[in-house]
Amino acid sequence: MSEPKRTSHVGSQQCHSLPSPSSHHFSPTPSPKPSSITSSLQARNSSNNHLIQTLSKQGLTKHALHLLSTEPRPTQRTYELLILSCSRNNSLSDAAAVHRSLVDDGLGQDSFLATKLIDMYAQLGSIDNARYVFDEMRDRTIFVWNAFIRALALAGCGDEALGVCCRMSESGVWFDRFTYTYALKACVVSGERKGKEIHGNLLRRGFEWNVHVVTTLIDVYAKFGLVSYAGKLFDEMPERNVVSWSAMIGCLAKNGRPFEALELFWEMMVGNPDEVPNSVTMVSVLQACAALSALGQGKLIHCFVLRRGLDSIVSVNNSLVTMYSKCGNLEVARRVFDRMDKRDVVSWNSMISGFGVNGFAEEAILVFKEMINDGKVSPNAITFISLLGACSHSGLVDEGKRLFYSMVPEYHIYPTSEHYAGLVDILGRAGRLEEAIKVIEDMRIEPGSTVWGSLLGACRIHCNIELAERASVRLFELEPTNAGNYVLLAEIYAEAKMWVEVNRVKKLLEARGLQKVSGCSWIEVKGKIYSFVSVDELNPQIEQLHALLVKFSVEMKEKGYVPDTKAILYELDEVEKEEIVLGHSEKLAVAFGLINSSAGETIRITKNLRLCRDCHSVTKFISQFTNRDILVRDVNRFHHFRNGVCSCGDYW
DNA sequence: GTAGGGTTAG
Secondary structure, three states: OOOOOEOOOOOHHHHHOOOOOOOOOOOOOOOOEOOOOOHHHHHHHHHHHHHHHHHHHOOOHHHHHHHHOOOOOOOHHHHHHHHHHHHHHOOHHHHHHHHHHHHHOOOOOOHHHHHHHHHHHHHOOOHHHHHHHHHHOOOOOHHHHHHHHHHHHHOOOHHHHHHHHHHHHHOOOOOOHHHHHHHHHHHHHHOHHHHHHHHHHHHHOOHHHOHHHHHHHHHHHHHOOOHHHHHHHHHHOOOOOHHHHHHHHHHHHHOOOHHHHHHHHHHHHHHOOOOOOOHHHHHHHHHHHHHHOOHHHHHHHHHHHHHOOOOOOHHHHHHHHHHHHHOOOHHHHHHHHHOOOOOOHHHHHHHHHHHHHOOOHHHHHHHHHHHHHHOOOOOOHHHHHHHHHHHHHHOOHHHHHHHHHHHHHHHOOOOOHHHHHHHHHHHHHOOOHHHHHHHHHOOOOOOOHHHHHHHHHHHHHHOOHHHHHHHHHHHHHHOOOOHHHHHHHHHHHHHOOOHHHHHHHHHHHHHOOOOOOOOEEEEEEOOEEEEEEOOOOOOOOHHHHHHHHHHHHHHHHHOOOOOOOOOOOOOOOHHHHHHHHHOOHHHHHHHHHHHHOOOOOOEEEEEOOOOOHHHHHHHHHHHHHOOOOEEEEOOOOEEEEEOOEEOOOOOO
16 A cells, blocks of 8 residues: 655754654654645545544554544644554654654644653653653743653653753743652652752742652652651651552561561551552562561451452562562462462562572472463563572572573573672582682673672682682672671681681771671561560560570580581680570570460571571471471571471571 | 552562
């Protein structure tokens, strides 16, 4: 079918003045139009416009575009619908054709359509074309300014977005509530200082009363980790709704304050019956349950999800899979996963990593194979990070290597530093340190802190001081304020009884104003969460817990147990060292679980750091001696203790 | 005519 001829309604000069925006999609060539319009044709025009609009609404952009070329007077509404259709169909070439035709029809200065075009290009990820539309506009309404600032913030061009905000002010256009929300989003990229500036600015203009603006501000502070700023705003909000509650709950859940996230959720439920939590609230609350391994709370939330009919929402189901996995309840995680009608890449990744952290690498790989066979969803970078982690936890060296080296040829996914870190971890844990360092030396990208961190972790397991020092030099450069790296190196020296070096690292830590993160464990008993720190003198039951642990210790020693105190960073008497390891938070939590639960009940504990070797062997013993299943989730993975054996096979 | 909060890894 040949294209009908059209003549441009605007002068050719204007068309030629269009520079080609950096992408090749937008061509400045004017499109041909009919030179004369007969009255009979005009009669058909209104129905033509109507037809184009109908086709656009149905997403039939190509057909609509074809008809557009025969239409001498397309209306603003026709173009609006065409633009929406291009956004929906994700077609940049159609978008450029619509844009070109719109300019040809003399609508290039229509501010309404300019706003829509900017939105469309932003959605299609073509910020250069959005910038072109904006630059071409002579009279910019606030809608045009806002659309462009929003487009820039969405594209991660924070500084440019804030620059445009300045130009907007300078040209005498005042920020409105929309400008503030977009400018605040731009600050997520541009930094805390800018965010605080905008905050000051909006206070002077009285926008602290706008629920959208303040909610955005809470979220921005959450993303900077400034929980107290977010909390203050939330507390002082004149009006709250489900979105502001969810933003604050999410802020706490993501910033290491899951306990408070749950408290706030219950405050919302109990104190504010008008605010009904929705799927987004559920996702954040489930994240908090997962962080705490709070299975009881998680089950309550699951019931709520079912009652409210939120169980068909993919993100909610994904969060349920993660929550059950992180509570060590893989059977239910798998059941939720199997019952899902729709699964996205996050669903598959959640199930794969669930099996992985629980030490079931074979199952994780099976799920990955199912994903490939299913064919509806392609794996992404995170899929492989999860798979490599699974292999590492289970010691599947060859399978891990095979997966790593299949990434590019089979799935076109290029390994990032995190993937290399996964491979280094697999090799390092297995004691293949030379091979691990070879991988680092041959990396095509600059090794990041995760890579050196994996190597240092492996050196800790295999007591390799030389390589540990090499990794530390790089780590201290890359992450000067990460106390964990200094502690790890000090522990390696302590194990080798190199006390001069231990003290040197401790002084370095002190000089940089850093502190060792203290160990903390917690346990959920009858829906309540109890937390313990090492040598927890303030705990009301401490004497009872200590007595029980001493009793175990005596019995264990009779069976040949020798406390492992090698990682203690102080040169103390062996008796004093034993006292310290016996007071580790994880042991206190186990003792508390034994005293406060009935026989046969599984004890579930979570720890903020890696489980120490002594706690590991003591927990194995206790599981046998008391005939209890003990589940400990440390910062890296799960340990299922049963009959004196741990699921990690002492490989962690 | 434009708006705010969410899931996987590390």
